[in-house]
Amino acid sequence: MGKLTPQVLRFDSLPSTNIEAARRAIEGAAEGVCVVAEEQTSGRGRLQRHWISPKGAGLYFSIILRPRFAQSAWPLLTLMAAVAVHDALLDSCSLETDIKWHNDILVNEKKICGILAETVETPMGRSVVVGIGINLREGSFPEALDELATSVEGVSEQPPDLDVLLEALIHSMARYYQALQQPDGREIIAREWCQRSSYSQGKVIRVSSGSEKFLGTTCGLEDDGALRVETGEGEIRIVRAAEVTAVRSR
Numbered sequence: 671m672g673k674l675t676p677q678v679l680r681f682d683s684l685p686s687t688n689i690e691a692a693r694r695a696i697e698g699a700a701e702g703v704c705v706v707a708e709e710q711t712s713g714r715g716r717l718q719r720h721w722i723s724p725k726g727a728g729l730y731f732s733i734i735l736r737p738r739f740a741q742s743a744w745p746l747l748t749l750m751a752a753v754a755v756h757d758a759l760l761d762s763c764s765l766e767t768d769i770k771w772h773n774d775i776l777v778n779e780k781k782i783c784g785i786l787a788e789t790v791e792t793p794m795g796r797s798v799v800v801g802i803g804i805n806l807r808e809g810s811f812p813e814a815l816d817e818l819a820t821s822v823e824g825v826s827e828q829p830p831d832l833d834v835l836l837e838a839l840i841h842s843m844a845r846y847y848q849a850l851q852q853p854d855g856r857e858i859i860a861r862e863w864c865q866r867s868s869y870s871q872g873k874v875i876r877v878s879s880g881s882e883k884f885l886g887t888t889c890g891l892e893d894d895g896a897l898r899v900e901t902g903e904g905e906i907r908i909v910r911a912a913e914v915t916a917v918r919s920r
């Protein structure tokens with residue numbers, strides 16, 4: 671069953687590792703092909719946002735997956751990647767991180783990593799490119815990110831080593847991808863995610879989805895990775911696509 675055989679392709683500069691991985695997936699690249707770039711000139715976030723990717727300042731990584739399990743479980747690939755990044759940062763940099771639903775890795779409530787999973791239609795069927803950007807070095811990011819972002823260098827005792835982190839990341843991605851393919855894979859990933867995220871239970875958050883906004887308290891995940899939020903009226907709302915912000919208690 672779908673054991674990942676990673677193969678790393680390295681580039682000095684790319685517009686976006688996700689775009690390069692998608693192009694290669696369409697050309698027939700195998701599951702497990704990873705694209706890594708020293709810099710991205712048009713790094714992408716969700717909803718046409720940018721991922722700032724200065725040269726040598728971060729790990730800019732994308733992996734091609736060709737999942738053979740039900741598409742209803744594909745949203746869990748983002749959660750799987752978050753769990754894998756969490757473990758890779760712990761194992762290779764001794765860094766404890768938090769996971770913010772559903773795709774941000776935080777240290778001291780600042781973003782150290784973002785994850786973007788995109789589906790790609792290819793002649794061999796629909797595939798998924800999972801892109802991961804991890805900030806490694808301070809100093810090369812624009813001031814506008816100061817309030818929002820942090821880096822391994824900014825919060826860890828150890829200087830970041832890209833190759834050690836990359837190896838740990840590939841190792842943990844392979845491990846949790848294998849886990850996701852087990853009959854109880856959704857539960858495993860949801861459980862691992864909840865253990866690593868302060869957002870899984872009892873977090874007061876503001877949810878904003880288009881023009882709709884509401885406050886609530888988190889109470890676990892659905893089995894497709896959606897967030898359960900209890901509103902003041904005791905009702906449980908299921909949040910699938912939305913921005914979530916922690917509300918500080920006074």
Ligand code: BT5
Pocket residue numbers: 685686687688689710712713714715716717719720721722723729730731732773774781782783784785786801802803804805815818819820
């Ligand atoms: C994400 O989007 O967090 C997904 C980022 C995925 C980046 C990787 S890098 C490798 C691969 N190739 C790509 O082209 N992309 C992937 P989102 O949740 O929409 O967050 C984007 C927002 O994060 C921006 O609007 C900024 O506010 C902020 N941001 C931009 N660059 C950042 C950085 N380097 N560190 C922290 N925050 C950043």
